[in-house]
Amino acid sequence: MTADTSVVEPPVRFGGRERLVLLVLLGAGFMLSVDFSILNVALPEVGAGVGLGLTGLPWIASAYALPAAGFTLVFGRVADLFGRRRMFVIGMVLLVGASLLGGFAVNPEMLLTARALQGFATAMTIPATLSLLTTTFAEGGLRERVLGFNGALLSGGFTVGALVGGTLVGLLSWRAAFFVNVPVAVAILLATPVLISESKAPGRTRLDLPGAITVSGGLLAVVYAVIERNVAAAVVGVLLLVAFWVIELRASAPLAPVHILKRPTVKWGNYAGFVIFAMEPAMIFLTTLYLQQVLDFSPMATGLIFGVPGLASVAAGVIAGRVIGRLGGRKVLALGLSVQGLATVPLIFLGDDRTALAVLIPALFIGFFGHVSAIVAFTVTATSGLPDEQQGLATGLTSMTQQVALTVGIPIMGSVAATRGTGLAGYHLAIGVIVAVTLLTVALTWFGLRPRDDHDDHDDHHGKAETPMSARPTTSEQIAEVPS
Known part of the structure; x- marks a missing residue:
């Protein structure tokens, strides 16, 4: 098929003000992704610091994950109806208070309350951040690059959180993992009213x-x-x-109109997103156990083994945002998921000798690159072709998908591994299931997102299935002017 030159867009560039808006919104998303993982490497120290027993340590993560997964969709829609900037600010204020409470915690009740409030702050802020991005930057090449940056920082935040968490705990104390949020969040709160205007759906629809x-x-x-x-x-x-x-x-x-939930881009995009965020973190968790329990590496060495390919793969977000403009969200999603799945295959054959690192590290590098590319394509696909008044719902769905997947993927794959014990046999079985689920998802989403007729190439080019770009409102005016 010959290329349709009518859809070629001019090079996209950010203005100075747009760069500042990106700095605020992407900075908030990066901080929250760091916050998700920063305490994971320091759970024993945190538990000891507040008198939380060994059996209670998993609740440091679960207290955060439950509200983050359970309320993201609702807060995304509330942001549509009552103001996206307002919800963003409320979430950041709550994050400051929760981080201070956690940093000063002296008993398990204070600590778990702080983690739950951080989860609520994430549920408020993440969909508001994404919907502010998607309503500020019009659909097309500019938005695809923005979501590419967002995907890169999301992945980088998880990796940086693990590395920074270990460093802060080692040099200072576990309390620093809470306090580090405060100055960053305050700076974002001061900049937001100046740089970002209020944005919400027209009319007065009730919740x-x-x-x-x-x-x-x-x-x-x-x-x-x-x-x-x-x-x-x-x-x-x-x-x-x-x-x-x-x-x-x-x-x-x-709250979530059924016709939107039935759209191929929303339905299949979020299904793919669930697999992306459930399978890769589960692989990382299982491989962490493999490195420490089978190969006998220290936690710091394990962090470095993941950190180097993890940080390098941040480039994938930048590249994916550009490639989607050329190939379309469907192709990049399939390609990214395929790379994520195929790069995991060699892990099925790892042995109990440290020479396995010669296979593991390149596989992680390639797999993380595909993983981040798939994240960007999933976000573009699942939020494309919808009017601005439904962007909070769309980004709430993608955020909910991410949070639920992150929460359930690890325990499910951990249970699969446990059917064969705690050694290599269980690890190999669970990794095999991860590969199978990921590659099956490639086939299902490829057919689920196929264009509905032969004349829909232009829509597929931008990751959409139904609504042409000409029907989308221009929303660059969402960026506020500097008050005089």
Whole structure:
């Protein structure tokens, strides 16, 4: 098929003010991704510092993950209706308070409360940040580059969080992992009113309260069920999510309109995103155990083994944002997921000798590159072709997908590995399942996102399935002018 030169766009460049907006919004997202992983390497020290026993340590992560996964969709829609900048600011203020509470914690109750509040802050801030990005930068090459930067910083934040967490705890104390958020968040709060204007859906639509209650309760119950392996909670969660779907079919102003959830870009984009964020972190977790329990590496050495390829793969976000403009979100998503899955295959054959690093490190480098490319393509795909008044919903869905996947992927794959014990056999089995799920997802999303007719090449080029770019409003005026 010959190239359609009518869709070639001029080179995209950021103005000085746009760069400042990016610095604020991407800086917030980077800080929150660092916050997600910064305490993971210091759990024993944190638990000892507040008197939390060994069996309670997993709740330092779970207390954060439950609200982050359960309330992201609701807060994304609330941001649409009542103001995206307002929700962004509220989330950052809450993050400051939660970080101070965690840093000064003297007992388990204070610490776990702080982590839960940090999770709520993430649920408020992440979808607001993404929707401010997608409404500030019009759909096309500029937005694709922005989301590429966002994907790069997201991946880099997880890696930096692990490395910085170990360094801060080693040089200062575990409390520094909380306090480090405060000056960055305050600087962002001071800059936001000057650089970013308010943005929300037109009209005065009311919030779908029954839908908000059932979807949040359902997600909380399902995530809790996976973490605690609780069948009763799983049943309750499924029933609440079914109730949510029925409510959305009948509501006059639904929280998540069903026709949006049925769109191929939204449905298949978020399915792919779930696999991206569930499988790769699970692989990292299992490989961490392999490095420390089988190869007997120290936690610091393990962090370096992941850190070098992890930081290098940040470049993938920048590259992916450009490549999507040429190949389209569907192709980059399939390619990125394929690389993520195929690069994991060699890990199935790793042995108990440290020479395995000669295979592991290049595989991690290549796999992380594909992983970050897939993250960018997933975000572009799942938020494309929707009007600005629904961007909070779309970004809330992508953020919810990310948080739920990050929360449930590790325990599920950990359980798979446990069926063969804690040695190499369990590791190999779980890695094999990760590869199979990832590559199956490539096939399913490739066909699910196929253009609906032969004349839809232009839409596929931008990761859309239905709405042409000409139908999208221009939103660059969302950037505020400097007050005189």
